[in-house]
Amino acid sequence: MEALRLEGIGKRYGRKPILEGVSLTVRPGEVYALAGPNGSGKTTLIRLVTGLAFPSQGRALILGEDVHKTPTARRHLGAVVEAPAAFYPYLTGRENLRLSAYLTGVKEEARIAEVLARLRLLAVADQKVESYSLGQRQRLGLAAAILHRPKVLVLDEPTSGLDPEGVDLVHGLLRELAREGVAVLLSTHHLQEVSRYAHKVGILGGGRLLDEVALGSREVYRIEAHPLEGALALLRALPQVASARIQNGAILFEGDREAVLKALLNEGYRVEALYPQGFDLMAYYQERVKHA
Numbered sequence: 519m520e521a522l523r524l525e526g527i528g529k530r531y532g533r534k535p536i537l538e539g540v541s542l543t544v545r546p547g548e549v550y551a552l553a554g555p556n557g558s559g560k561t562t563l564i565r566l567v568t569g570l571a572f573p574s575q576g577r578a579l580i581l582g583e584d585v586h587k588t589p590t591a592r593r594h595l596g597a598v599v600e601a602p603a604a605f606y607p608y609l610t611g612r613e614n615l616r617l618s619a620y621l622t623g624v625k626e627e628a629r630i631a632e633v634l635a636r637l638r639l640l641a642v643a644d645q646k647v648e649s650y651s652l653g654q655r656q657r658l659g660l661a662a663a664i665l666h667r668p669k670v671l672v673l674d675e676p677t678s679g680l681d682p683e684g685v686d687l688v689h690g691l692l693r694e695l696a697r698e699g700v701a702v703l704l705s706t707h708h709l710q711e712v713s714r715y716a717h718k719v720g721i722l723g724g725g726r727l728l729d730e731v732a733l734g735s736r737e738v739y740r741i742e743a744h745p746l747e748g749a750l751a752l753l754r755a756l757p758q759v760a761s762a763r764i765q766n767g768a769i770l771f772e773g774d775r776e777a778v779l780k781a782l783l784n785e786g787y788r789v790e791a792l793y794p795q796g797f798d799l800m801a802y803y804q805e806r807v808k809h810a
């Protein structure tokens with residue numbers, strides 16, 4: 519079963535539709551990254567998923583329970599939505615986590631030390647939060663979110679405001695948590711970094727989920743064929759080709775290379791090279807958003 523399921527969820531503020539009919543699923547152990555230009559609705563979607571906003575349409579299910587109808591649905595959820603998360607400034611990091619532990623029913627003190635260590639906060643654990651840097655607060659927010667070992671973790675731009683070391687730490691942690699079976703949904707503007715370990719990327723634009731890219735399953739090839747424009751038109755007409763475009767004097771295409779080669783040679787095109795190419799998520803994203 520999916521850990522997180524959105525069914526046609528949407529939000530309007532007054533008469534203004536912000537999001538419409540967004541459906542997606544995140545399975546245990548999967549990392550789902552939400553991307554989209556500023557104002558495309560990433561934060562709104564995350565607020566809907568975490569129950570901070572009420573949907574105008576559709577529903578959000580965590581382990582099969584409706585977030586907005588069943589208060590207990592959120593017991594499996596860990597989240598950082600407003601970053602950095604709010605803490606009592608006059609308490610230490612450890613004391614703040616003790617409070618979160620109490621509220622979420624975590625009894626072991628050792629678990630607090632464990633998450634502090636995991637977020638590399640042990641050195642400042644007994645300092646008041648008011649003395650924390652922005653990055654330290656961000657990491658404390660994540661520590662509080664994972665304290666009760668949630669099965670679903672939802673994060674709004676978890677790496678914003680972090681230094682490169684902090685960014686690596688957070689990506690490493692999310693990758694590990696996914697390996698441990700946690701379902702992770704995060705929003706990000708850092709597609710390149712996230713694409714190294716995310717399983718799916720959802721692209722938001724114009725209030726809708728424009729596309730979903732399953733990473734690791736895209737077969738992309740570069741082919742040098744002449745004449746180029748005619749070859750591109752031919753590839754685009756082939757049912758075995760999902761997408762094709764020109765880049766630096768060659769065609770990048772996604773699809774069945776045998777079928778492409780056969781079709782080009784049959785039509786008398788000159789093929790000089792054909793080789794696999796890593797999927798360029800950034801270029802794909804820009805293309806997708808441009809035509810939204």
Ligand SMILES: Nc1ncnc2c1ncn2[C@@H]1O[C@H](COP(=O)(O)OP(=O)(O)OP(=O)(O)O)[C@@H](O)[C@H]1O
Binds near residue numbers: 558
């Ligand atoms: N409470 C609200 N009332 C009215 N409009 C809102 C409200 N909250 C968000 N919006 C509008 O919804 C749209 C989506 O905003 P949202 O913050 O979800 O986008 P985002 O993709 O997270 O943007 P960014 O990348 O800048 O963080 C924006 O046009 C914003 O002005």
